[in-house]
Amino acid sequence: MTVAVFFGCTFIAFGPAVALFVFTIARDPLRVIFLIAGAFFWLVSLLLSSLVWFITVQISNKNSATQQTGLLIFGVVLSVLLQETFRYGYYRLLKKANEGLLALSQEDTMPISIRQLAYVSGLGFGFMSGAFSVVNILSDSLGPGTVGIHGDSQHYFISSAFMTLAIILLHMFWGVVFFESCERQRWWALGAVVLSHLVVSCVTFVNPHYQGSLIPTYIILSVMAAWAYLCAGGSLRNLKLCLTCKDKDFLLANHRPR
């Protein structure tokens, strides 16, 4: 409960995402706009799911704790499904916009490819999701207080920060895989993305037993990272070339805009 905790948790939660933003998105205005639009779509999905949850809570028995928890779980599942629906909706919108531009343009190159859009929209979803999950917690961590004074876990802040980090990166990977599977019409992949999102959310129901929630989340994160890497065109060979600095394409890319 100090400034150190605040800065530590902020950098844990948002560090990689902000680095990604600064190095890959900030220079291109078009990508920034699509990032913010992605964040907006996530926000609308959250709004709808909160609306439904709120209505169910109003008509339920407010005194029964188990019912409230059950409704909350229902709210979580609904929210996940709505988020994925809105991701699909955003995909359709982007396809239409892209198609319109391509039809009008005599050139073959579009200003932004669908893969870049997948990455940017996934990151937009991730930013908004992470921000909504953790910003209030971070602002509370600046003030005075004792964590877990009523017997709750003392690792509340740090576990929240790590979970948020995982969620942001996961949204980005889900975006890439989702768009790719929509492009290739691989509906099983789509289902897998939705399922993994559900699994990650449902696994948080065992909090505060963080080993039960953080470990599966990070396992799923690594799997999705590998899958997204393969979807984006990477391969073991590329990886080796990149790490040993032998990849001519990559080296050239540093010197000219792509």
Next chain:
Amino acid sequence: MNTSDSEEDSYNERSALVQCESPTIPSYNQDHDMSLPQETDSKQRRSVSSGLDEPGPVEQERAATPEGEEEELTLKYGAKHVIMLFIPVTLCMVVVVATIKSVSFYSEKTSQRLIYTPFEEDPNSVGQRLLNSFLNTIVMISVIVFMTIILVVLYKYRCYKFIHGWLILSSLMLLFWFSFMYLGEVFKTYNVAMDYPTLAMIIWNFGVVGMICIHWKGPLQLQQAYLIIISALMALIFIKYLPEWSAWVILGAISIYDLIAVLSPKGPLRMLVETAQERNEPIFPALIYSSAMVWMVGMADSSNPNSADQRQRNEGGALAQEGVESEDDAALGGRRRFSAEEDLEEDRGVKLGLGDFIFYSVLVGKAAANGGDWNTTLACFVAILIGLCLTLLLLAIFKKALPALPISITFGLVFYFSTDNLVRPFMDSLAAHQYYI
């Protein structure tokens, strides 16, 4: 007790005036377009299209690359202009939110009110409170309408000195008095000891440089910074002195007024914009934030036809095809002048009225002031940015002056109330159990 009349006069008329400048870009004069030299046009097209490899006369080029390339250019330049407005709007909002969250003075409610909101809001009776807030709104909007009409009449009858004097008075008030107040409150919050001579020196320098930058010439970025600062100061004053419910109703009413004033044929703002276009003059630089160079009014060294051209081209800054051709004019005009100005003139940029900055920041600031919830603030922020993006998209499609308030404020209000009442309890319950969605 109410704050002094002249203060409110000045800053209220500023808000009245600036929100009249909320039309982003006046429509471009098409005839002027066609008479421009073509060489730079071909160069521009060559640099962006990969298909063409030799200049050739522009007519042929134009035939070869119809709307396709322009569409891609439109998208790229449009996106660039959107970002050029996102950044100052974001900065203004960040300043306001940071101040609200740290300096408690601006979120404390006092019994002091502006004379423009004379009806007191009684927290006990809902009906009475609602009625009073509507009455306050009516008073405020009528004051704004009245001021705008006076401004348009003065402009029509060429009483420039009067208008300039009015603007100078109001920016004096903002730059000296309100920044003094602001600095005082910041020092109080952080318990910084400061002596009057130092303070006088700081405020004097800040104010004088501000006056010079805004009303005369100055580096573009400094001028932009000052415009952002005065918008933030004004927004903070509104947040402090407008009663709770009245503020929300006023925000809604102002966006409706903006819509009417800019789009209807007899609307005062539209008349102002059209008159300015007819006379080939820029609308007062003290009221508009411009992302590119605007101090043409002070340019003494250019020949008259040039400066008139340049002014008109700067005025007509729009996103689409004009964006391409205007860069050529700007580049061409620039060559006839000093090289220092050339790079500044390359992009005509986009203009947004200061009133838009103020009301966006009022919305986000009020969202930050009510309760400690950051989710609401974030949601309003994203909603306003998306509204601005949509407005600029419409601008690119319709290519005439558009009100910037309605879409953003509507989104902002919708998201404020729904996030505050629906999303907040949901996210709070989730955070309490540490469930993640």
